[in-house]
Amino acid sequence: MASNxxxxxxxxxxxxxxxxxxxxxxxxxxxAPSTLVKQLTTALEDKLLNVPRIKxxxxxxxxxxxxxxxxxxxxxxxKEALDGDQLELIKDCNVTPYSFDVGYDYWxxxxxxxxVMPEGDAETPSSFATTGHIAHVNLKPESIPFKSLxxxxxxxxxxxxxxxxxxxxxIDNTYRNFQMxxxxxxxxxxxxxxxxxxxxxxxxxxxxxxSRLQAEHRRLVRLFKKGEYICDVMAGVGPFSIPAVKKGAxxxxxxxxxxxxxxxxxxxxxxxxxSNINTYxxxxxxxxxxxxxxxxxxxxxxxxxQHFIMNLPAxxxxxxxAFKGIYKGIDISSDLLPMIxxxxxxxxxxxxxxxxxxxxxxxxxxxxxxxxxxxxHHVRTVAPKKDMYCVSFRLSPEVAFRSATDAK
Numbered sequence: 001m002a003s004n005x006x007x008x009x010x011x012x013x014x015x016x017x018x019x020x021x022x023x024x025x026x027x028x029x030x031x032a033p034s035t036l037v038k039q040l041t042t043a044l045e046d047k048l049l050n051v052p053r054i055k056x057x058x059x060x061x062x063x064x065x066x067x068x069x070x071x072x073x074x075x076x077x078x079k080e081a082l083d084g085d086q087l088e089l090i091k092d093c094n095v096t097p098y099s100f101d102v103g104y105d106y107w108x109x110x111x112x113x114x115x116v117m118p119e120g121d122a123e124t125p126s127s128f129a130t131t132g133h134i135a136h137v138n139l140k141p142e143s144i145p146f147k148s149l150x151x152x153x154x155x156x157x158x159x160x161x162x163x164x165x166x167x168x169x170x171i172d173n174t175y176r177n178f179q180m181x182x183x184x185x186x187x188x189x190x191x192x193x194x195x196x197x198x199x200x201x202x203x204x205x206x207x208x209x210x211s212r213l214q215a216e217h218r219r220l221v222r223l224f225k226k227g228e229y230i231c232d233v234m235a236g237v238g239p240f241s242i243p244a245v246k247k248g249a250x251x252x253x254x255x256x257x258x259x260x261x262x263x264x265x266x267x268x269x270x271x272x273x274x275s276n277i278n279t280y281x282x283x284x285x286x287x288x289x290x291x292x293x294x295x296x297x298x299x300x301x302x303x304x305x306q307h308f309i310m311n312l313p314a315x316x317x318x319x320x321x322a323f324k325g326i327y328k329g330i331d332i333s334s335d336l337l338p339m340i341x342x343x344x345x346x347x348x349x350x351x352x353x354x355x356x357x358x359x360x361x362x363x364x365x366x367x368x369x370x371x372x373x374x375x376x377h378h379v380r381t382v383a384p385k386k387d388m389y390c391v392s393f394r395l396s397p398e399v400a401f402r403s404a405t406d407a408k
Contacts, residue, residue, distance in 0.1 A: 005051055006115070007107045013116040016149045018104035021112065028075055029068040029098035030090050031060055037067050043089055047071055047081060054100065068098055109157045113150060117143075125150055129211050132191030133162040134204050137183070151183030162186045165204075180205060195239060196221065198246060199270050202237045206259035209237065216379050216390065217243065220309060220341060224249045229305045231291045231338075233284045233319065234312040237263040245277045252295065252305075254280035254287040284312070288322040296330060305338045313343040313388050317355075320362045327400040337395040343379065347386050352376050355391050363399050 007021050027049060032040050037057055041048060048056040049070035060066040075081040078095055104112070110126045117125075125143045128135040135154050139147055151164035163185040189205040196218050202209060217239045224230055226248030232241045235253035237260055245251050245268075255261050261281035268277060278294070280287050288308070295303055310316040320342065327337070348354030356374060379388040 016152045021104040026099045028071045031094040132193040135161045135164045155184045196243045198242045202263040231305045231308045233310045238267045250276045252278045252291045285322040308340045310342045325402040334397040341392045
């Protein structure tokens with residue numbers, strides 16, 4: 001059975017002192033001829049030192065023809081710990097104390113932080129989201145005094161990480177970015193990464209990106225077929241739009257945030273996309289109407305969107321009123337009306353009912369009639385009692401063809 005070493009406790013340390021994590025461990029070692037090492041380690045398998053990244057057989061500094069076989073740390077007396085057959089095998093071998101040193105580089109991020117945080121803390125703040133070369137932590141108030149140490153440990157233990165930032169306020173609902181502070185490393189927020197076989201580059205301090213949504217990006221894009229028309233209402237830097245275009249869809253992509261729009265256009269070039277995408281920088285509600293109008297005009301009324309994506313979980317449901325009467329006066333059959341995919345948060349104990357009620361309240365349709373085909377997909381748990389869902393449904397004729405007077 002493996003026995004993990006634990007680092008020295010340094011409760012309350014706020015400035016990282018790497019030397020404080022040095023420790024020396026002493027165990028018993030069997031000095032054996034090199035020719036017998038394999039036989040002995042097989043026979044003593046359950047008695048050997050079994051510690052991650054520490055070898056149980058080491059060179060003997062006193063004799064090149066012998067090796068030291070290290071025993072488990074809890075063995076104090078071989079006569080008590082070994083059985084008769086094992087003792088017989090080592091009767092001609094010397095048993096000697098052996099000490100080995102471990103330092104800061106040996107310990108994991110979790111071990112270091114656990115040893116410095118106040119005892120009794122329910123959670124060690126070692127988790128972070130990776131966005132290219134940037135590690136993003138979301139520290140709780142009780143961890144703030146340790147923020148510099150936490151960031152430096154993350155930087156030390158993850159060689160691909162060059163910058164560590166902490167969110168200092170909630171995501172702004174308008175532009176979906178948040179204020180952040182640099183805790184350690186390079187002051188460079190322009191990062192680049194790959195996701196779903198596409199490349200993305202952006203200024204992490206000015207746009208919204210969440211690497212934990214990679215599976216959700218992939219899931220929705222898989223629904224799209226070659227030649228379909230996709231309307232990405234809150235496109236960000238393109239995690240839905242760009243893979244969809246590369247799959248063969250025709251995409252109308254929009255974001256209100258000027259920085260997101262800038263990097264969306266940059267990522268189109270970065271992925272060598274030269275056609276089948278139209279970009280906009282405007283309010284989402286106005287964009288829904290304009291995109292429908294633009295596609296209808298440029299196709300002479302022959303093309304329609306198959307999917308609308310609305311990935312703004314905090315407020316996307318509120319934009320659904322833009323679909324009231326969206327196809328009034330347009331010749332489109334009910335079975336060609338688009339699927340709408342809306343991301344949202346809920347804190348309700350009955351999330352499905354909560355989301356349905358909110359959607360139907362905005363769109364003015366009954367839950368069990370026009371919206372009976374709703375599909376709910378749980379995306380992720382964002383925080384205790386706060387979940388992110390994607391609700392998908394086909395736009396109903398009652399809403400799509402509603403007259404201006406009815407839509408009020």
